[in-house]
Amino acid sequence: xxxxKMEDALNQQINAELYSAYLYMAMSSYFEDxxxxxxxGWMKAQAQEEQYHAEKFYSYVxxxxxxxxxxxxxxxxxxxxxxxxxFEAALAHEKKVTGLIYDLVNLAREEKxxxxxxxxxxxxxEQVEEEDSVRxxxxxxxxxxxxxxxxxxxxxxxxxxxxxxxxxxE
Ligand code: FEO
Numbered sequence: 001x002x003x004x005k006m007e008d009a010l011n012q013q014i015n016a017e018l019y020s021a022y023l024y025m026a027m028s029s030y031f032e033d034x035x036x037x038x039x040x041g042w043m044k045a046q047a048q049e050e051q052y053h054a055e056k057f058y059s060y061v062x063x064x065x066x067x068x069x070x071x072x073x074x075x076x077x078x079x080x081x082x083x084x085x086x087f088e089a090a091l092a093h094e095k096k097v098t099g100l101i102y103d104l105v106n107l108a109r110e111e112k113x114x115x116x117x118x119x120x121x122x123x124x125x126e127q128v129e130e131e132d133s134v135r136x137x138x139x140x141x142x143x144x145x146x147x148x149x150x151x152x153x154x155x156x157x158x159x160x161x162x163x164x165x166x167x168x169x170e
Contacts, residue, residue, distance in 0.1 A: 003111055007066040009104055010116075014057045015071045016100055021050035023093060026076040027086050036151075038159030039083060042137075046090075048163040053123070060119050083151075084141045091134045098127040 002010070028043035061068050080086035101123045108117040137158065144150025 002061070002064040002066050002113060002116060006107060006111055006113055006116055007061060007064075009107055010057055010061050010066070011069055011071070013100060013104060014054050014061075014068060015073065016097060017050050017054035017057060018070075019073050019076070020093065020097060021047045021054065022073055023076040024050060024090070026078055027080070027090065030078065030080060030086060031083070034083070036083065036155050038155035038157065042158035042161045045161045045163040052163070052165050053126070056122075060116075064115070084138065087134055087138045087141060091131065091138060094127065094131045094134055098131065101127055 024043045024047035028040045028047060031037070031040035031043060058068050077089075080089060101120060105117060105120050105124065108114075108120060137154075140154055144154060
């Protein structure tokens with residue numbers, strides 16, 4: 001069982017995760033338009049990961065006999081000034097999501113909802129990884145600057161990324 005307050009907050013998080021998927025698909029489309037297929041593929045894998053996050057919350061709410069209610073997903077931006085600007089926006093977004101996860105943890109603790117607190121641990125760890133993987137690309141982009149053979153190599157490297165759901169996940 002979860003409280004109504006917790007259920008509402010988890011529903012809100014499902015919306016945030018789906019928005020994240022939407023945002024990264026928009027970034028993928030931006031990179032497709034720039035002819036950077038590797039970057040586009042990386043963002044697409046990121047969007048699939050966000051869809052998985054939303055599904056993980058969805059399953060949890062249902063397991064707790066709660067009800068998932070979908071809300072409107074805001075439209076993401078369509079343009080960024082440069083590949084670096086897009087990844088910086090992605091990092092800012094991930095930091096925001098980390099804050100949302102921490103708020104959920106705080107609420108679970110306030111409500112003495114140990115099950116939800118425990119469920120959220122996976123997301124707390126995941127956010128460290130999420131921020132780190134975006135930061136890594138930002139660092140590489142800063143090193144190589146815009147254009148040239150560095151971009152070609154990075155585009156190829158990022159294109160290797162694929163998403164598969166973690167084996168342990170239910
Ligand atoms: Fe679902 Fe990128 O946080």
